[in-house]
Amino acid sequence: MTISRRTFIKASALATVGARISEGRTPVTIRQPVAQRPVVISSSNHVRLEDGTDYYNGIRATKKAFQLLLEGKDTLDAVIAGVNIVEDDPNDISVGYGGLPNEQGEVELDCSVMHGPTGRAGAVAALKYVKNPSRVAKLVMEHTDHVMLVGEGALRFALAYGFQKQNLLTERSRKIWLAWLEQHSDRDDWGPSQVPIIPEPESAEQRWIRQIIAERPTGTINCLALNEKGDLSGVTTTSGLAFKLPGRVGDSPLIGAGLYVDNQIGAAGSTGRGEEVIRTCGAHTVVENMRHGMSPLEACLDALKRIVHFYPGRPDFQVKFYAINKRGEYAGASIWSGAEFAVTDARGSRIEPCVYLYERPKKK
Ligand code: ASP
Secondary structure, eight states, X not given: OXXXXXXXXXXXXXXXXXXXXXXXXXXXXXXXXXXXXXXEEEEOOEEEOTTSOEEEHHHHHHHHHHHHHHTTOOHHHHHHHHHHHHHHOTTOTXXXXXXXXXXXXXXXXXXXXXXXXXXXXXEEEEEOSOSOHHHHHHHHHHHSSOSEEEHHHHHHHHHHTTOXXXXXXXXXXHHHHHHHHHHSOSSSSOSSOSSOOOOOOOOHHHHHHHHHHHSOOOOOEEEEEEOTTSOEEEEEEEOOSTTOOTTOXXXXXXXXXXXXXXTTTEEEEEEEOHHHHHHTTHHHHHHHHHHTTOOHHHHHHHHHHHHHTTOSSOOSSOEEEEEEETTSOEEEEEEEXXXXXXXXXXXXXXXXXXXXXXXXXXXX
């Protein structure tokens, strides 16, 4: 399924109201999408395969969650069911089964969930062998007096609740990992021999893998839901930074960093460079900004500015924030242009562009 971006941008522009914000030297008009309940938003999770087929997992997740909201299901159950589709999809190399591994070739998953009506939260980090960390995080929330379990403890807990151990490294992610190992340094013994050989022509698969590892792949899905009554919940689930050091924990499983929900105010989540989001308590900052009167869009942009403030030049990484307030106004914002997010509400499912701080330089 190929989605026409123009259609979605048009749909979103029709349904927005203007707000003026001074960004850098030029004041720009940014648009805060109009309230509509229920609504589900998520990161876009654009999947592109070797054969050129592409689709948006964010659309699949928000559609599923929205459907469940219409059936009267709890907001947290709705977003978890939405992201389960992505966790189960071997083609999405940033989440769950098929997610890219750490530098040792082991898939380690991070996830947090937060339930607005009760204010409860659950999380797992560096969880191996279980493809649905969102379901395990919810069990941590419901069946323990803790908020977060990590590593071996998280795995034992999941097995106790009946999850089966499974190899999460697919053939595709194994090949990408090996290609990364061979190419990331010329000062180790991975990679082809120094002895001159006649190079073979690059196959379509090799080209696809080379393009993937040219930029360190990022991903993750954050999904936020607001039902008709005004209850909110959220989830952020990921395989984390590709080729990370074993045991590295990103922002996604940290309540207040990759996810925060306050049922009186709104919900926020993030994707992108997790270390930066942790340092600035990203999602909590966005929700606090909304508490102090900012719209979701202003709140996300302000939180991004707090990150870039540490970089006198321009940062070479991407961070995206997503937010919904209690009224149903929502936003996606990013440091660099080109980012998108998914929305499903009564008007349908669509991909909308994130509002950004900096225009990405054109590739020469
Ligand atoms: N935020 C995730 C992490 O740092 C990665 C991502 O969203 O791409 O683990």
